[in-house]
Amino acid sequence: MPKIYTWDQLFSRRQFIKGGVAAAALGAAAGSGLLHPKPGLGDARSTVASTLSGTKYVYTICEQCVWRCGVIARVENGVVRKLEGNPDHPNNAGKLCPRGNAGIETLYSPSRVKFPLIRAGARGSGLWRRASWDEALTYTAEQMKKIKDKYGAKAMIFNSTDNLSQPFFETLLKAYGTPNYGTQRSLCFNSMTTGFLYTYGVAQPGTDYANCNYMIFSGRNLAEGISNIETQEMIDMVARGAKVVVLDPRFTKTAAKAEWLPIRPGTDLAFFLALINVLVNEKLYDAKFVSQYTQGFDELTKEVATYTPQWAEVQTEIPAGTIRRIAREFAASAPAAIAHPNWRTSNFLNSFQAERAIAVLNALAGNWAKPGGLIPDQSINTAKLGTLPHPSYPAAVGMRLDGVPWQFPMVPLAYGVLQVMRDNILTGKPYQAKGWLISRQNPVLSIPERQKTINAIMKLDFIGVIDIMANDTAYYADVILPESSYLERYDGLVPIGDEIFIRQPVIKPLYDTKSSLMIYKELAVKLGLGDFLPYQDEKDLLVQELKPYTVSLEELERKGHYRVPNFKEDHSKDFAFQTSSGKIEIASGIMAQMGKKAVPTWEAPPKPGPDEFYLLTGKTAQHSQMFTQDNRWLLEIFPENKAWLHTTVAKKLGVKTDDMVIIESEVGKIRIKVYVTEGIRPDSVFMVGGFGHVSKGLHFAYGRGASDSALHKSLADPISGSSALSQTFVRVSKA
Amino acid sequence: MTVRMGFVIITSRCIDCDACMVACRAENEVPIGFTRNWVTDSGAVGKFPIVKQMFEPGNCMHCEKPSCLSVCPTGATYKRADGIVLVDDTKCIGCKYCIEACPYDARFLNPVTGKADKCTFCLQRLEQGLKPACVQTCLGKARHSGDLNDPESVVSKLLNRYPARQLSPDAGTRPNIYYIDVPVAEIPSGT
Amino acid sequence: MHTEVTWGLLIVVYLFTAGVSAGAMVASNAAFLLGGDRYERVARWGAYLAPFPIAFGTGVLLLDLGSPLNFYHLFMTLQYKSPMSWGSWAILLFTLLSLLYLYLWLPPRYQVGHVIKRVRAWKGGLAKGMPILAVSVASYTGVLLNAADRPLWQIALLPELFLVSAMSTGVAAVGVAVALSRRWRASHEEKLSLALVDIVLVGIELLIFGAMMIDSQIGTLNQQLAYAVLWTGSYAAAFWIMIMILGLVVPLILKIVEVRGRLPWKWNEWVGLGSSLLVLVGGFFVRYVITYAGQMTGWLR
Ligand code: SF4
Ligand code: SF4
């Protein structure tokens, strides 16, 4: 009978020591004082002395969020001491955000899963036993095979979120043969990507901050949702005196640097329709550009006729005069003026229309491929990596559980609708899913209606999780395959423009963990699919990716990046729009085909009832999505999320900052501390997402703050599949 | 002319991301629960919807007339010729007098060492020709450091071009952090 | 950056005990020099008391240090600008000399032979010198806070306040001792004199607080805000109840009642004893409130 561990035992100090490899590694770390910080002050001199001996600097890539900044790690005698931005990296120009700076704490966190674990009690009981890699992988492969044999490959779902090794995970799922793949996209930016795709044929155009003179943000909060270099560029833009307008029901830190318009939630669409109205009526648009590159302008003229600033004032609660002024200012700055594509905009079901209106407004400004405007797709101007040969994939048989395309005909296959996939595990329609393999993702906390996700997990025959920590989904898993942290492993190479960057181990793995590249590979071998991932080890893979170039892997490792010589940027396709008409589609051909109105049109968002509030969600600069809340260095600067209430609302409830309130929606209920501020609309409540973890494996995050996903209703925009996270209304009462 | 090390902080460029605080923790192994530098947040000031918000980063001001130094009973706190105020751990008894005396609350008792602790201007980095960790990582290019007496330094150039203020001049310690609140479009090049 | 109180109860005890010792010493010296044999018991008890509170306080202070084993560094240097530096020297000297002084006051059988002959002369010499040291020690506790750059602690009258409060607590401590002692119980005259001295000291203390209140109306904004923590802020309750009422006004009234002597003898004993204890409580809270409230006050940015 193998020993059964609870979470507490698994993470007790004694247990580390028992853990073989882990013990040695921990000894090294503790002995060198990282876990017991050395004297900080008078030691300045001795620190200098020690840096001179046994110090090395290693280039790698950050993974404290998904932005991929260049990092130079300072390693002293095998201990990572400092992470610093790589000045030559285009994503961050030498700077790291708070999360990037805190990567060391992620590496040395006591919450790391140190060896493979197989569940030893009921799901979620927190009882585990230690397994060898061979046993854990064999177990996982057997479960997956069993499901495939009995129910077909389609009964198995694969989930992953944007990361460097994601392409190899996708290879595994294609080789296995399931049509069911869940990414974060529908919880994030589906409305933006589809909106722009159906207008420009480009899902995510860039924005030229450096030359832009007028920027309207309506769902991109760069000061708090940090995208390193973009955030830097935004700050420079503001300092340069460019005008920035922020539409947000909440006073964000970006709004603090801009003109803040506290718009009524869900009505960004009306605001942009009114801007279009003014541009059209006052002939402020770029007529030459519109006639040359767009189609559908006349239809637009008709549609927006009634969307006057006065009309929009009623919807948005922004004065008509302000709307008109902004329209004129925007047009005056065009083409160096951008209505930013954003990320989630207002996060309502009408967000797809809002994104379409934004896309069209940019077209009217004629800012495409102009200095200070939108930047066309850059993937064509990106160095191409060598590919790995593999047998042809089996056909993925069966309908997709996320309803694409049979329920969501317009959602691109690559994006999917994650929340619907979860719902269909529960409903068993159109068939019953049986297994779930999740890599670097945490659906329990990210998908709306947390309880439903947990219920869905309980219905499955098998659930396996690959991650560095026991996140909330891993907590309910049957097996946890522990991944090495980003400072201990290789991942696939990253080409950016004419350069290729590498993530490489800064130190050897501290524990009995593997890179996901090897986990996928070894799992594939056990599944009899080894040929699809044809590499011996990570280095072998990287060498194959580097095949087209003369550089050796060793040199790339030493320098951190490689610049492809004589790389020519190709701008010949900048105006070859990948739409059905080949033009910028103000009137979308696909929308028309689907029998919908082809131009952006008003869809009234629902309003909260008399005692209800809008529930807004958003980011903080100090944490990334759901996966940094256990990092103690970050908890020092952002310890928990609080519910923002306007002063008048707090007064009515009789609460002050740090008092507890209960927030209730149709689907759930949370307790959370209050933050009282003048910086939010009185009809709204705001909370940062990512807190309220339920996994006891997350020592420092467990029980901190509350989760917005416990309150969110599951809604999916029928066009883009986007989850309308802010279309949930709540009641607030004193706890 | 003597060297006078100090900081210039451009509040208008700070977004309160706190990267500077984490970078300092890593560089100087500052124990959890304490910090050598900070960013204060005014919160939304005013009445909805006309509000504004200010972020003010700070750390030890390496004062000209440091009150921490004059109260230190053992001579552990000292000021170097270049103006950097430091604590000599071998002499510090941990009486916390300097912590009380600092008008900027820049010091704390380090529970690991039992000594007064504070910003050291990242001396170990200066000696290698690097900027302090907070300055190096600052996302907004809000924090700058250098020799206030050297006309070629970034800090001097900034102070030449823009109006600046000091914190709590009433406290009388003549702090060496200068704050610029107006927009600064371009950071001058300099040492 | 720190947010909680840095100097806590241990420091308060240190400041308080140093004051009690200094006050007891001065009471003893004065009784010896001015009162001669008629005030022998006061002088004796003052001498017996003086070394101990301050020694205890110094021990407590050691506990408060971050690096107690480094303590000796205090005495490797004299930092003339640092009150704590010269204050520590003063306290060291005071403690040593007060022990010598105590020794001289011990009954002869405890004393080594050859000392005896010159005891009186030495006593006299010490009694003349010690008040200077005692006043230094007592005002040091005020100057200590004064030098730390905090608005409330920079109030001009703080050293004076601490000095007077030290004297009154020292006198009160001696008063308690002589009232309870079996062997060297105070005479009626001694008790009256002690009470009178306390009346004067408590009176002066009240005057100092009065002056502070006037100051708080005319000072800088920084000072006004600092004072406000005492008068109306979070330490107002402690200030008004523990210091002003229980620590000053009530004992003042009781002492006056005691001096006027209209009450039955037994009651008068209790009134005297009780009022002295209240003076001690009040003195403790003067240190407590000023130390804690001072840490709440900072400079306007
Ligand atoms: S933005 Fe921050 S977390 Fe993201 S990659 Fe860059 S440094 Fe890392
Ligand atoms: S800021 Fe404080 S710690 Fe730094 S030199 Fe000035 S008084 Fe001393």
Ligand code: SF4
């Ligand atoms: S790193 Fe720079 S921008 Fe960020 S909080 Fe610190 S000073 Fe402000």
